[in-house]
Amino acid sequence: MKTVNKKFKIFCGGVGSGKTTSAIKELNGRPFITLQANDIWIEDIYSYPKNHGILIEEVNYKPDKDKILKILYVLDNVVLTSLNEKDVPKAIMNLCQRKRKGQVDYRQRVIKNAAPNSVEVVKYEKSIYELTEAFLNNSNRQKVLELVKYNKPADLQFLSWVQPNVDVRCLSFADSIMRKWSMDYFYEVLVYSYHGNHVGRLEFPKRNSYSPVPKICNKLGLKAKDSYLVKSLLQNEDYKNWAISKLDKDECKILGLKKPRKKSIRLVNTKLGDW
Numbered sequence: 001m002k003t004v005n006k007k008f009k010i011f012c013g014g015v016g017s018g019k020t021t022s023a024i025k026e027l028n029g030r031p032f033i034t035l036q037a038n039d040i041w042i043e044d045i046y047s048y049p050k051n052h053g054i055l056i057e058e059v060n061y062k063p064d065k066d067k068i069l070k071i072l073y074v075l076d077n078v079v080l081t082s083l084n085e086k087d088v089p090k091a092i093m094n095l096c097q098r099k100r101k102g103q104v105d106y107r108q109r110v111i112k113n114a115a116p117n118s119v120e121v122v123k124y125e126k127s128i129y130e131l132t133e134a135f136l137n138n139s140n141r142q143k144v145l146e147l148v149k150y151n152k153p154a155d156l157q158f159l160s161w162v163q164p165n166v167d168v169r170c171l172s173f174a175d176s177i178m179r180k181w182s183m184d185y186f187y188e189v190l191v192y193s194y195h196g197n198h199v200g201r202l203e204f205p206k207r208n209s210y211s212p213v214p215k216i217c218n219k220l221g222l223k224a225k226d227s228y229l230v231k232s233l234l235q236n237e238d239y240k241n242w243a244i245s246k247l248d249k250d251e252c253k254i255l256g257l258k259k260p261r262k263k264s265i266r267l268v269n270t271k272l273g274d275w
Helices: 019-026 065-074 107-114 128-137 141-151 155-165 168-177 183-191 213-219 224-233 237-246 249-254
Strands: 008-013 032-036 053-057 078-082 096-102
Touching (some): 008 019, 019 053, 053 065, 065 078, 128 141, 128 155, 155 168, 168 183, 213 249
Parallel strands (some): 032 053, 053 078
């Protein structure tokens, strides 16, 4: 794969975030054409004027990766836009400097200024973070239910995000019917089990700490379920010395063993007369 030293800018943000406007400004007023990432119609990129620009839109949706990479390798004045970062092919992202524009829809502000009595358009696509925040803070439970049913978060994931902030007794019935009844009924029970007036800082699930026991047992030729035998086996001096040779310093510390330091060879300056 050919490598290039230049970095192109890719503007990532939601609909109405101004990513296309920022991309056009980046072209500094030079003539340009706009291409959709899934419809690159230029066949001979070498005949395209070098001083003109190209704007490639929505690289997150079915991008023609090979043609886009060829454009990036040949031309200098190229900018890209995308709704998100995760759906952009890694080969393209590695050639780009990302510029995040956020999820704020600035079109709503323009509409509000022109028509103050207009109803703001609500974006229904929500992340698990936004759904959890709505569940805890929004007292309009019907509105929360609409958002949850529209996005359909995984039941266990949604419960694990909500649980650290809510009394477990509120969630016990919803947990008991999980995967026994329809998902719509589960969402309704879960949403209406809480009032939505959360006070205090939001807490989110944390990963469990890693247990070193299975790795230590594996190094000692045991199964994880046989970890209770280690203490007895270490009473044998030969086995103890063998275990110290197999484990590193931190693992020995867990078992209460002392791993001897490696002896270092010292070089002493000598003169020919010493011989």
